[in-house]
Amino acid sequence: MNVxxxxxLTKRFGNFTxxxxxxxxxxxxxxxxxxxxxxxxxxxxxxxxxxLSSPTSGRGxxxxxxxxxQSEKIKSSIGYMSQKFSLYGDLKVxxxxxxxxxxxxxxxxKIKVRTDELLEKLGFQKERNxxxxxxxxxxxxxxxxxxxxxxxxxxxxxxxPTGGVDxxxxxxxxxxxxxxxxxxxxxxxxxxxxxxxxxCHRVSIMVDGKIEVLDSPSxxxxxYSAASMDEVFHRMARKAVRNET
Amino acid sequence: xxxxxxxxxxxxxxLSFIKKEFYHILRDKRTILILLVxxxxxxxxxxxxxxxxxxxxxxxxxxxxxxxxxxxxxxQLVESEYFELAGYLKSDKDIEKxxxxxxxxxxIVFADKFSENLMHTGKADIQIIADASDPNTAVSxxxxxSGVISYYQQELMNENNVPYQITSGIRLLYNxxxxxxxxxxxGVMGMILMLICAMMTSIAIVRExxxxxxxxxxxxxxxxxxxxxxxxxxxxxxxxxNLTTTLMLSVFxxxxxxxxxxxxxxxxxxxxxxxxxxxxxxxxxxxxxxxxAMLISxxxxxxxxxxxxxxxxxxxxxxxxxxxxxxxxxxxxYIAGVRKLMIKGLGVxxxxxxxxxxxxMAVILITVSLKKFKKRLE
Numbered sequence: 181m182n183v184x185x186x187x188x189l190t191k192r193f194g195n196f197t198x199x200x201x202x203x204x205x206x207x208x209x210x211x212x213x214x215x216x217x218x219x220x221x222x223x224x225x226x227x228x229x230x231x232l233s234s235p236t237s238g239r240g241x242x243x244x245x246x247x248x249x250q251s252e253k254i255k256s257s258i259g260y261m262s263q264k265f266s267l268y269g270d271l272k273v274x275x276x277x278x279x280x281x282x283x284x285x286x287x288x289x290k291i292k293v294r295t296d297e298l299l300e301k302l303g304f305q306k307e308r309n310x311x312x313x314x315x316x317x318x319x320x321x322x323x324x325x326x327x328x329x330x331x332x333x334x335x336x337x338x339x340x341p342t343g344g345v346d347x348x349x350x351x352x353x354x355x356x357x358x359x360x361x362x363x364x365x366x367x368x369x370x371x372x373x374x375x376x377x378x379x380c381h382r383v384s385i386m387v388d389g390k391i392e393v394l395d396s397p398s399x400x401x402x403x404y405s406a407a408s409m410d411e412v413f414h415r416m417a418r419k420a421v422r423n424e425t
Numbered sequence: 426x427x428x429x430x431x432x433x434x435x436x437x438x439x440l441s442f443i444k445k446e447f448y449h450i451l452r453d454k455r456t457i458l459i460l461l462v463x464x465x466x467x468x469x470x471x472x473x474x475x476x477x478x479x480x481x482x483x484x485x486x487x488x489x490x491x492x493x494x495x496x497x498x499x500x501q502l503v504e505s506e507y508f509e510l511a512g513y514l515k516s517d518k519d520i521e522k523x524x525x526x527x528x529x530x531x532x533i534v535f536a537d538k539f540s541e542n543l544m545h546t547g548k549a550d551i552q553i554i555a556d557a558s559d560p561n562t563a564v565s566x567x568x569x570x571s572g573v574i575s576y577y578q579q580e581l582m583n584e585n586n587v588p589y590q591i592t593s594g595i596r597l598l599y600n601x602x603x604x605x606x607x608x609x610x611x612g613v614m615g616m617i618l619m620l621i622c623a624m625m626t627s628i629a630i631v632r633e634x635x636x637x638x639x640x641x642x643x644x645x646x647x648x649x650x651x652x653x654x655x656x657x658x659x660x661x662x663x664x665x666x667n668l669t670t671t672l673m674l675s676v677f678x679x680x681x682x683x684x685x686x687x688x689x690x691x692x693x694x695x696x697x698x699x700x701x702x703x704x705x706x707x708x709x710x711x712x713x714x715x716x717x718a719m720l721i722s723x724x725x726x727x728x729x730x731x732x733x734x735x736x737x738x739x740x741x742x743x744x745x746x747x748x749x750x751x752x753x754x755x756x757x758x759y760i761a762g763v764r765k766l767m768i769k770g771l772g773v774x775x776x777x778x779x780x781x782x783x784x785x786m787a788v789i790l791i792t793v794s795l796k797k798f799k800k801r802l803e
Contacts, residue, residue: 230644256646264637270452271445282441283645285434311452337644 181208183335183366184229188238191224198224200389201238206382208334211357211367213377213397216386217417222370223339225386229368230337231255243334256284259328259365263340267324269313273304276312277327284331298326318349322356329360336360338369342376354379374410383409385416392416438647442655449629450659460625464617464667468674471609482566483511483529487520492540494549498577502533507569524556531555531566543581610675611763612736615756617671618664618694619701619730624722626660626705631718634709649799657702664698684770693766693776696783697759703790704755710797730756758782 184206191199199221206212216222227233229242231251240247243257260266267276274295281291299305302322312320321341329336338357342350354376357367369380377383377397384394393400393416397409406412450456484502488495503510511529514520523529534552536542543549553570555563630653633639642652668691675681683690704726712718731737733747734756740748751757762779765771773780 232640232643252646252648255644258644260641260644262637262640264640266638266641268445268449268638269636271448275445275448279441279445280645282437283642283647285437285646287437 182206183208183243184212184368185241186225186229186238187240189225189228189235189240190237191221191228191233192236197389199228199235202386202389202391203238204384204391204394206335206366206368208366209361209364211361211369211379211381213380213383214368214370214386215377215383215413216370217420219422220386220420221389222386226337226339226368226370230258230260257334259331259333259336261324261328261336261338261341263343265320265324267312267320267327270311272309272311273315273323274299274308276323277330280327281330286331294330298330302326318345318352321345321349321353325353325356325360329365333365335366335368338367340370340372342371342373350376374408374413377409377413385413387416387420388422392419435648435651439651439655442647442651443658446629446655446659450663456625460621460663460667461670463620464613464671465674467613467617468610468671469678471613473679480506481509482507482531484508484531484533484570485511485514485523485529487514487517487532487534488539489537490535490539490541492538494540494543494581495535498535498551498574499533501577502570502573505569505573507566508573520554530562531570533570607681607768609736610671610679610681611760611767612734614668614671614694614763615697615734615736615759616727616730617667618698618759619704619726619756621664621667622660622698622701623705623708623726624719625663626656626702627708627712627718627722628715629660630656630706630709631712631715635714650795653706653795653798657706660705661698661702664701665695668694668698681768683767685766686773689773689776690763690766693759693762693780693783696780696787697755699787700755700759700783700790703787703794706798707790707794710794729754733757734760736760755783755786 182205184204186205187203188201189199189203190197190201202221202225214222214226224233228235228247229240231242231247231254234248234251242254245251245253245257247254268279271279277295277298278291281294286294299308304319304323307315307319312323315323325336325338325341328338342353345353350373357369357379361367369376371377380397382394382396383400384391386392393403393412395403400412401407401409404412404415406415450460486495486499488499499510502508508531514523514532517534520532520534523532532554534554536550536552539549539551551574553567555566557563630639633642643649672683672690676683705722708718708721708726712721729751733740733743733751733754735751736756740751740757743751758779762776762783765775765779766773
């Protein structure tokens, strides 16, 4: 079953075509890596899929809803975590969880039970009343992800979620992504780290607004007879005409 | 696994979000300071320290004759709360020394044989010398002194039963003590409400843009209008708290009573709070950083309130262009209305115009900023 479908999705800003007729599908429970250099159009494409911006042409479906006409329904079926830190630093750990659970309309009772479960799972019981800003970055990121999937979304969009985190924390973070995926949550992730691209089930690489390749990391390495995804990526990125911004 | 999509749980969203706003406010010491302490300081500062009245000024007298008339005038000057006698001079050569050594603010020089001249020719000269390096003070002092002297003149005329003498006197209405507080309280109220509603609201919204949490909110199913409402509610409540403290301080500390209807004064203030909230919202839609929001609110909202609202400088004395400009300053109408409702004790019918203008401004501003806010999501 496909939970994300894009058909010739295009976004133009004046004369500039940020996203140029991209088409792809993402299956339920899949970890889909959305790669591309800065300015390749990743963020714009992701914003369209999240219902934040409407496409100039083409169409898309997320969680079975049309991205143009049913963006409100999409918003309650997805989770989102941005490259900027997306929790409130001056709120305590459990206050952040409750706030977002409330925004996603979860009833109070359910929030209580699930919060206890989550804190136990993360080993954060002692930090329940700690202000989020005083947590180490790796912990914040973990919490941020947990909050993004707290309301059991069908799909979670992660926009460069591991920026600035050390490798061991990144490793732990990806374990959480796998766990979510095994629960049936589809993970749509953009990243700069090519070692992370290896963890994805399938990856697409965007160059100048177009999807240049889309396959599993192992197939891509085979086709380009490259040792790593890093090598594949650099070969693709070299084709770029647009300046990196 | 599908998320429950039954009826939109707006109330849960709204309440969780308002609670969160209060956490932000209560946990930030700077915000608390601005919100709760500053209004008190401002009221006290403007009420007491920055005042246009001048009390207990030292005067020095040069009086060669020292007769009945001069001593009566001197006594009256000293008995008024404005002046305090610092001494007598022996010769006019000492006058300049008085000012150079800051011995007194005013020197009063009586002509020789003052009383005699007054009785016989009906004419006697007094010279009032003031230090005009601070012209405002000099003029005020001069006015006080000549007021006392003309009062004596009147008395003299009455005593002597001069027929058909017409005397004109000034009666000061509403603020007989010429207290500065009467003038400043409406202004400070306008300023505080504008500061808290507009500046704090705009900063609160822009902060979310800056930290990136706004994006998370926009991707959430929470409707933009609810985000705005829940941002505005806490500041609305805080403004009401401030309105209460300002009024209490004016009444009990500054002794400025609410002469008119408290109900209409509060309702009128609520309309002004709405105008300020929507201005803050508008600022937040055109700025990206907290610093920018603060500067814009400060420059375009606070400065006009101080300069053009009639709080400090009378609007009637401004150049035509500024007078015209003052019409678009919401605080101008608010301050004018508060003067009528609170100080003059006039009924609500006298502020219908101000009510209508502020109401109109609120509607326009809210519409424009909501549109801009929605458009920004694109």
